[in-house]
Amino acid sequence: MSALQLLIIYTMPNTIFIYAKQLSQFQIDQFSQQSAENYLGQAVYLDYQIAFFETESIACQYKEIARQLNVDLADLIEIPDFNQQGLLIMDMDSTAIKIECIDEIAKFAGTGEVVSAITASAMRGELDFEQSLRKRVGTLENASESILQKVRENLPLMDGFKVLVQTLKQQGWKIAIASGGFDYFADYLKETYGLDYAVSNQLEIIDGKLTGKVLGEVVDAQYKKETLEMLGKKYQIPASQWVAVGDGANDLLMLKTATLGVALHAKPKVQEQAKFVVNFADLTAILLLLNAKTIFDKLRGK
Numbered sequence: 001m002s003a004l005q006l007l008i009i010y011t012m013p014n015t016i017f018i019y020a021k022q023l024s025q026f027q028i029d030q031f032s033q034q035s036a037e038n039y040l041g042q043a044v045y046l047d048y049q050i051a052f053f054e055t056e057s058i059a060c061q062y063k064e065i066a067r068q069l070n071v072d073l074a075d076l077i078e079i080p081d082f083n084q085q086g087l088l089i090m091d092m093d094s095t096a097i098k099i100e101c102i103d104e105i106a107k108f109a110g111t112g113e114v115v116s117a118i119t120a121s122a123m124r125g126e127l128d129f130e131q132s133l134r135k136r137v138g139t140l141e142n143a144s145e146s147i148l149q150k151v152r153e154n155l156p157l158m159d160g161f162k163v164l165v166q167t168l169k170q171q172g173w174k175i176a177i178a179s180g181g182f183d184y185f186a187d188y189l190k191e192t193y194g195l196d197y198a199v200s201n202q203l204e205i206i207d208g209k210l211t212g213k214v215l216g217e218v219v220d221a222q223y224k225k226e227t228l229e230m231l232g233k234k235y236q237i238p239a240s241q242w243v244a245v246g247d248g249a250n251d252l253l254m255l256k257t258a259t260l261g262v263a264l265h266a267k268p269k270v271q272e273q274a275k276f277v278v279n280f281a282d283l284t285a286i287l288l289l290l291n292a293k294t295i296f297d298k299l300r301g302k
Helices: 003-010 025-035 059-068 101-109 112-123 129-138 146-153 161-170 183-193 221-234 249-257 268-273 285-299
Strands: 014-020 038-045 048-055 072-075 087-090 174-182 197-206 209-215 242-246 260-264 276-278
Touching (some): 014 059, 014 285, 025 038, 025 048, 025 059, 038 285, 048 285, 072 276, 101 129, 101 146, 101 174, 112 249, 146 183, 161 174, 161 285, 174 183, 183 197, 197 221, 221 249, 242 249, 242 285, 249 260, 249 268, 260 285
Parallel strands (some): 087 174, 087 242, 174 197, 242 260
Antiparallel strands (some): 014 048, 014 072, 038 048
């Protein structure tokens, strides 16, 4: 789409909305006053309160106002149809789960601080992902395989993960994980929660010890993007029904490829480039975004 086409679209009336689990009238009034946009009405979905506004701008123009008010913000545009079969692909670390598995493994291996610093830099897009992964895994050489089980025993799911998965499965959606983390955890999530597909990196283990090496091709940004495209073709799901969610720089390609690409609690570089950003809500915000047009239509009596 050309810049001229975008300009034409966004100089026409556009609907945006703010939402939060505790959305007060004060927050709604403040957003309305600071944005100077026309308030259209409120609705409720799951445990979110939603307020709609009419504007001739786009939602990202008001992202700083939303951030200051601790609310999330989005455009009401054509996105995948919740009621048609779709494809959701998720990053794992800090997206499907609350932790970075490599950091937790490293804590048990005694290299926690070094690895956490490298992880943070890689997710900000400051380091090449593959090089940083191999460097981090290298610090785990000779660590016992048993530390993987210790991390998996306390794997904290991201808030909203179960509801998101259960709801989309009921609608016939396909759900996958594409992770720069490790199969020991991604495959566990796939089997435990009935996901359709999972791809991630494999740690080399010999005689019960980590060797400090990753086997095979590293799952990086390009690999994630290609996985989304491959699954869309495999399940015969059109690109208009693709959803991707992640938080790191290595998720950007798949977020841009999906029709609904969501940066969840993401690094600044990712937020700047993602189509949709969720800073305060949990994974159930995906369900809200997929249903937003239906919610608005009901509000308007359509």
